[in-house]
Amino acid sequence: MALNALGRHLALVGFMGAGKTKIAPAVAERLGRRVVDADRLLEGRVQLTIGEFFAKRGETEFRIAEAALVRETLAHAEPAVIDLGGGAVKTPTARTALAERAFTVLLDVDAETAWRRVRGSDRPLAQDEALFRRIYDERLPVYRDAADAVVRSGDVDGVVLAAAGVHHETGALERLGELVPGDGPVVLVADQTVLGIHGAAAQTALGDRLRSVHELPPGEPAKQLPVVGRVWSELRIDRGGTVVALGGGATTDAAGFAAATYLRGVPWVAVPTTLVGQVDAGIGGKTAIDIPEGKNLVGAFHWPVRVVVDEALLETLPERETRQGRAELVKTELLAGRRLDVRGAAAYKAGICMRDPHDRGPRQWLNLGHTFAHGLEAAADFDLPHGEAVALGLLAALRLSGRDPAPVVDALDPQPVRVDRARAWEALLRDKKRSGDDINLVLLGDGGPYVAPRPADEVRAALDSLIRD
Numbered sequence: 001m002a003l004n005a006l007g008r009h010l011a012l013v014g015f016m017g018a019g020k021t022k023i024a025p026a027v028a029e030r031l032g033r034r035v036v037d038a039d040r041l042l043e044g045r046v047q048l049t050i051g052e053f054f055a056k057r058g059e060t061e062f063r064i065a066e067a068a069l070v071r072e073t074l075a076h077a078e079p080a081v082i083d084l085g086g087g088a089v090k091t092p093t094a095r096t097a098l099a100e101r102a103f104t105v106l107l108d109v110d111a112e113t114a115w116r117r118v119r120g121s122d123r124p125l126a127q128d129e130a131l132f133r134r135i136y137d138e139r140l141p142v143y144r145d146a147a148d149a150v151v152r153s154g155d156v157d158g159v160v161l162a163a164a165g166v167h168h169e170t171g172a173l174e175r176l177g178e179l180v181p182g183d184g185p186v187v188l189v190a191d192q193t194v195l196g197i198h199g200a201a202a203q204t205a206l207g208d209r210l211r212s213v214h215e216l217p218p219g220e221p222a223k224q225l226p227v228v229g230r231v232w233s234e235l236r237i238d239r240g241g242t243v244v245a246l247g248g249g250a251t252t253d254a255a256g257f258a259a260a261t262y263l264r265g266v267p268w269v270a271v272p273t274t275l276v277g278q279v280d281a282g283i284g285g286k287t288a289i290d291i292p293e294g295k296n297l298v299g300a301f302h303w304p305v306r307v308v309v310d311e312a313l314l315e316t317l318p319e320r321e322t323r324q325g326r327a328e329l330v331k332t333e334l335l336a337g338r339r340l341d342v343r344g345a346a347a348y349k350a351g352i353c354m355r356d357p358h359d360r361g362p363r364q365w366l367n368l369g370h371t372f373a374h375g376l377e378a379a380a381d382f383d384l385p386h387g388e389a390v391a392l393g394l395l396a397a398l399r400l401s402g403r404d405p406a407p408v409v410d411a412l413d414p415q416p417v418r419v420d421r422a423r424a425w426e427a428l429l430r431d432k433k434r435s436g437d438d439i440n441l442v443l444l445g446d447g448g449p450y451v452a453p454r455p456a457d458e459v460r461a462a463l464d465s466l467i468r469d
């Protein structure tokens with residue numbers, strides 16, 4: 001079973017009327033991939049419509065041609081989104097090729113809805129309701145068997161989340177034992193506070209698979225080398241074991257880094273328990289620890305084999321921590337250009353990170369407002385919560401983009417901070433690539449985010465407007 005679509009084709013399967021053809025381009029856009037429509041490709045090759053092919057040469061010959069085309073498409077190295085014909089998974093060779101080369105998502109639709117959508121069309125197998133329903137019943141188990149994930153018909157975010165290995169479900173913590181892939185041993189890593197609140201439920205859910213529990217100090221101190229060093233020493237698993245990180249971004253960063261480096265990499269599962277974690281830190285496979293020279297300077301890209309987003313875990317989160325997450329949520333809404341809930345924001349981040357797992361392009365967009373935030377945080381000796389700094393940074397980014405700051409003011413009401421202006425400016429310049437007198441920033445245009453240079457004096461004025469005397 002494939003765990004995600006990283007470096008693999010994403011194949012959409014499902015009964016006729018499941019809406020594969022409609023959803024495929026939307027999913028492809030989110031993942032930055034091309035779409036292959038298997039039926040249209042076949043029609044082009046044989047110069048017949050599917051209906052004509054069926055009528056002239058029969059279903060058996062059609063399936064043979066279809067399976068050959070599926071194998072050929074899957075053999076392409078560049079991962080695509082493949083819209084497979086409704087019957088393609090009937091052929092064993094096509095199923096084998098899918099298992100080897102693709103992450104397969106079943107778009108689930110009930111027989112009633114599917115029939116309503118396709119009746120009256122010229123599809124050869126949609127001419128008679130009784131026949132249609134019989135084929136539906138026959139195929140459903142075949143689809144389920146071939147699928148790595150099942151998503152409701154029409155749910156683009158659902159497909160993107162599945163493709164990234166993100167499982168969103170309220171109450172999922174109770175099913176953690178099933179949600180950790182494989183059946184090998186599991187070690188649980190959590191900070192002291194989270195262990196006290198949710199540790200017992202997690203341990204119960206992991207049951208017999210749980211080997212050991214490792215406690216981290218709460219918050220940023222978890223991301224220190226001696227802490228990770230202790231986890232390395234305590235881990236008693238081979239590569240068949242899985243690290244489960246239960247906690248906020250500090251825990252998932254530290255435990256994910258421990259998993260990335262132990263035995264040159266063991267699988268890990270992120271179970272983010274903060275809003276920051278569920279919409280941001282737990283998703284995308286960046287792990288890191290801090291060194292005296294700076295935050296997140298030592299780390300690794302190590303995609304979690306699963307991310308479990310259970311919003312019920314947020315019920316115990318203190319309000320000041322929720323505020324941190326709200327800033328990242330508003331940032332994500334600005335990038336996406338629409339209102340988002342936790343699931344939608346997680347899906348947006350998952351899509352960007354799938355497009356750019358190693359942070360070479362569009363992933364930089366996620367830094368909207370962060371150049372300013374980092375300057376303010378450093379000038380405040382990190383005594384300014386990241387969320388407050390990001391809220392202010394978003395204001396500056398919107399101003400420099402020539403956009404209305406109202407969405408940020410209304411949602412986050414950021415207030416200017418009292419820090420040393422010169423120090424903030426120096427800190428901003430330090431982590432920025434400059435091109436002459438210009439500074440590269442993430443900005444928002446009508447078509448979405450982009451990176452562009454802005455004159456240093458404009459950037460400085462925008463930073464100054466976030467600071468009070």
Ligand SMILES: NC(=O)c1ccc[n+]([C@@H]2O[C@H](COP(=O)([O-])OP(=O)(O)OC[C@H]3O[C@@H](n4cnc5c(N)ncnc54)[C@H](O)[C@@H]3O)[C@@H](O)[C@H]2O)c1
Nearest residue numbers: 193218219220248249250251273274276281286313316317
């Ligand atoms: N890897 C990434 O892509 C990425 C992205 C964004 C941020 N980060 C990192 O994430 C870290 C910040 O993460 P964070 O904001 O989640 O903070 P955090 O992990 O420090 O947690 C904040 C506090 O909340 C407590 N807590 C966590 N879950 C709780 C719950 N359900 N109920 C009650 N208390 C709970 C913790 O014990 C801690 O005291 C930073 O180190 C940052 O660098 C990483």
Ligand SMILES: [Zn+2]
Nearest residue numbers: 328370386390
């Ligand atoms: Zn941030």
